[in-house]
Amino acid sequence: xxxxxxxxEMTATEGAIVQINCTYxxxxxxxxFWYQQHAGxxxxxxxxxxxxxxxxxxxxxxxxxxxxxxxxxLLKELQMKDSASYLCAVRxxxxxxxxxxGTKLIIKP
Amino acid sequence: xxxxxxxxxxxxxxxxTSLTIQCQVDSQVTMMFWYRxxxxxSLTLIAxxxxxSEATYESGFVIDKFPISRPNLTFSTLTVSNMSxxxxxxxxxxxxxxxxxxNVLTFGAGSRLTVL
Numbered sequence: 455x456x457x458x459x460x461x462x463e464m465t466a467t468e469g470a471i472v473q474i475n476c477t478y479x480x481x482x483x484x485x486x487f488w489y490q491q492h493a494g495x496x497x498x499x500x501x502x503x504x505x506x507x508x509x510x511x512x513x514x515x516x517x518x519x520x521x522x523x524x525x526x527x528l529l530k531e532l533q534m535k536d537s538a539s540y541l542c543a544v545r546x547x548x549x550x551x552x553x554x555x556g557t558k559l560i561i562k563p
Numbered sequence: 564x565x566x567x568x569x570x571x572x573x574x575x576x577x578x579x580t581s582l583t584i585q586c587q588v589d590s591q592v593t594m595m596f597w598y599r600x601x602x603x604x605s606l607t608l609i610a611x612x613x614x615x616s617e618a619t620y621e622s623g624f625v626i627d628k629f630p631i632s633r634p635n636l637t638f639s640t641l642t643v644s645n646m647s648x649x650x651x652x653x654x655x656x657x658x659x660x661x662x663x664x665x666n667v668l669t670f671g672a673g674s675r676l677t678v679l
Contacts, residue, residue, distance in 0.1 A: 496670035
């Protein structure tokens with residue numbers, strides 16, 4: 455079956471760096487997405503990776519290794535507003551989106 | 564990106580009743596997607612709504628339980644029928660934008676349903 459694993463919850467300190475990992479096993483691969491979801495709100499798009507390597511977008515970066523079925527989202531200079539759930543999603547060989555359960559990130563002062 | 568207006572934002576419903584959720588998009592889109600998000604769980608696709616044809620349902624979801632309308636390219640409704648407490652969840656509509664494969668989903672704000 456198809457599967458996406460990410461940690462359930464992580465805690466980090468304001469101003470620090472945190473890395474949220476995502477591993478996947480899918481039938482085919484057509485890209486990996488990261489979404490941010492604040493409590494009580496809709497998910498919003500953060501990043502997309504389809505080739506191996508690092509994509510940087512301001513304080514957020516996303517890395518992909520297709521051979522390892524692995525991605526991470528790196529958040530730098532953490533701010534209190536970064537407290538949210540981070541969802542990893544993979545588009546499989548049939549272009550279906552497979553979603554992880556999300557990682558709840560708690561930022562402490 | 565598209566702006567999606569979804570309502571109701573939340574509701575408390577009695578067992579056995581039905582509720583219709585509406586989504587309005589500010590641009591014309593071919594497909595609209597309906598998701599369910601149960602507490603602490605993944606987003607689960609319920610169905611894909613195409614204008615002018617019947618919705619395509621995912622495994623585990625049936626039209627009798629979740630009838631969908633798609634009368635035009637900017638609007639869709641999802642009805643949760645004969646509700647039970649197990650239907651308590653957040654329901655989200657979404658649309659895709661961008662190039663095939665790299666399509667990004669834009670979501671409505673969600674409808675949080677509690678069934679008593």
